[in-house]
Every structure is written in C-alpha cells, then in structure tokens.
Amino acid sequence: xxxxxxxxxxxxxxxxxxxxxxxxxxxxxxxxxxxxxxxxxxxxxxxxxxxxxxxxxxxxxxxxxxxxxxxxxxxxxxxxxxxxxxxxxxxxxxxxxxxxxxxxxxxxxxxxxxxxxxxxxxxxxxxxxxxxxxxxxxxxxxxxxxxxxxxxxxxxxxxxxxxxxxxxxxxxxxxxxxxxxxxxxxxxxxxxxxxxxxxxxxxxxxxxxxxxxxxxxxx
Numbered sequence: 001x002x003x004x005x006x007x008x009x010x011x012x013x014x015x016x017x018x019x020x021x022x023x024x025x026x027x028x029x030x031x032x033x034x035x036x037x038x039x040x041x042x043x044x045x046x047x048x049x050x051x052x053x054x055x056x057x058x059x060x061x062x063x064x065x066x067x068x069x070x071x072x073x074x075x076x077x078x079x080x081x082x083x084x085x086x087x088x089x090x091x092x093x094x095x096x097x098x099x100x101x102x103x104x105x106x107x108x109x110x111x112x113x114x115x116x117x118x119x120x121x122x123x124x125x126x127x128x129x130x131x132x133x134x135x136x137x138x139x140x141x142x143x144x145x146x147x148x149x150x151x152x153x154x155x156x157x158x159x160x161x162x163x164x165x166x167x168x169x170x171x172x173x174x175x176x177x178x179x180x181x182x183x184x185x186x187x188x189x190x191x192x193x194x195x196x197x198x199x200x201x202x203x204x205x206x207x208x209x210x211x212x213x214x215x216x217x218x219x
Contacts, residue, residue, distance in 0.1 A: 002033045002184050003159040003168075007040040007141075007150050008092075009049060010073040013100035016093055018154040018174050025181050033184070037089060038141040039074035040153045046070065048152055069106045073099075076111050078137045079129045080120050090118045158183045 006022065008015035019037065026033050046067050047057065055062050073095060081088035094114045098104045115125050128134060148157050148170060156177050159168040171177045 001161045002031055003161070004033060004035050004180070005144070005148070005157040006035070006037045007145055007153050007155045008037060009045060009070065009100075009153045010039040010041075010077055010092060010095065011070055011099045011106060012049065012096060012153065014052070014174060015154045016096035016100060018177055019089075019093060019096075022156075022177070022180065025184075029181075029184065031184055037092065038144065039077050039092075039138070040141070040145050040150065040155075041067070041070050041074050042142070042145075042151070043067075044151050045153055069099075073106060073111075074138055074141075075129065075134055078134050078141075079125055080115060080118075081137070082128055082134075083120055083124065087118055087120055091115060091120065094118060156180055160184060 004022070006019065008019065022035070026035060046063060049066060049070070050057055050059075050063060055066075057063075076095070077088055077092045080091045091114055094117065095106075095111070098110060098114065099106050104110060112122060112125075115122050145151075150157070150170070150172075152172055154174055154177055155170065155172045157168045157170050158180060160183055169183055171180060
C-alpha cells in the first residue's frame with residue numbers, strides 16, 4: 001500500500017495543477033493508494049503566496065485579507081469533508097479554479113454556489129461550518145504538517161509500505177512532486193534513487209518519520 005499526504009493552498013492555482021496531475025497518476029496506477037489532501041495555512045505560506053502574486057510584502061492589509069480568505073477557505077473544505085472526501089476534493093478543486101485561475105473574489109456567495117454545484121448539502125454545510133469540530137479538524141492537519149516539517153505548498157509526503165523503510169519521503173514544490181510516481185514503485189531501487197549524493201539538495205527531498213498515531217485522526 002502507498003500513502004500520500006498532499007499539503008496545498010486551498011485557493012492556489014499551482015496546487016490545483018499538482019492535484020490534477022496526481023489524480024491522473026492514481027487513476028492510471030494499478031497500486032493501492034490512499035490519498036489525503038490537507039489545506040496548509042501559516043505565515044510562511046501566506047508570505048510565499050504574496051510573492052507569487054506580486055503583492056507588496058509590506059502591505060499589511062493585503063496580507064491580512066489573504067490570510068483571512070485562505071483560512072476561511074480551509075475551514076470550508078474541512079466542513080464539506082464531513083459529507084465525504086471525494087465531495088470535498090471536488091469542492092476544493094472548483095474553489096481553486098474559481099479563485100486561483102479565474103480570479104473570482106472569494107466570498108460566502110461563491111462558496112455556497114460551489115457547495116451546491118458539486119452536489120453538497122448546503123443546509124448541512126451551513127450548520128456544520130461554525131462548529132468547533134471543524135476548527136479541530138483543521139488544526140489536526142496543521143499539526144501533521146508541523147510534525148512532518150512541512151512549511152510550503154504544494155508539498156507531499158509519500159510512504160511506500162512495499163519497501164523495507166520506516167520513513168517516508170518529503171517532496172517540496174511542484175518540480176519535486178513531479179518525481180512522486182517513482183516513489184510508488186515497489187522495488188528498492190525506487191527509494192535508492194532519492195539518496196544519491198546531491199539529490200536531496202537538488203530536489204528538496206528529505207526523510208520523514210512515520211506517524212501511525214495520525215492514521216486514525218486524518219479525516
């Protein structure tokens with residue numbers, strides 16, 4: 001079995017492209033893959049997003065708006081996840097398309113339209129959205145990211161249980177994540193290629209310990 005944790009910007013176009021590529025790979029792969037997508041929101045990711053969008057890093061109002069929108073979008077995703085993982089993934093990708101690619105403003109009207117569009121129960125969404133349980137689910141994602149030393153998005157952590165390894169591999173950035181299919185091979189060579197001298201620095205790759213206690217906590 002292969003387990004993939006993908007940490008993303010809930011409003012980002014770059015992350016949307018990464019998600020699409022990974023889902024295409026999973027569709028064509030014959031292997032059993034568990035795929036967990038987690039919204040990642042922290043000051044470093046907000047800083048990186050501002051740089052990517054060409055916003056002034058000294059614009060406090062823009063920083064605060066971006067943080068508020070990104071955090072709110074992450075809670076939207078965790079809320080609809082209570083109605084099913086696939087539904088939540090479809091919602092998130094539509095939200096990323098609308099805001100990240102089409103430059104639509106993030107607001108409650110857009111969120112509710114997309115919940116309905118992907119087939120979600122809007123009344124249930126509105127009831128669940130303000131609950132503390134949603135915030136707790138979001139915090140679990142941030143705790144996992146911190147334990148795995150994830151600081152940027154998109155980032156992925158891959159555990160290939162067919163290989164004799166007690167650690168996963170962390171890939172930071174879309175170029176590094178493009179190598180992810182190699183880690184899904186079941187032979188030892190697929191892991192050895194990630195430990196050639198110089199590769200770690202070149203590809204932003206590192207080892208990540210296995211955290212079995214999180215398996216029951218990730219929704």
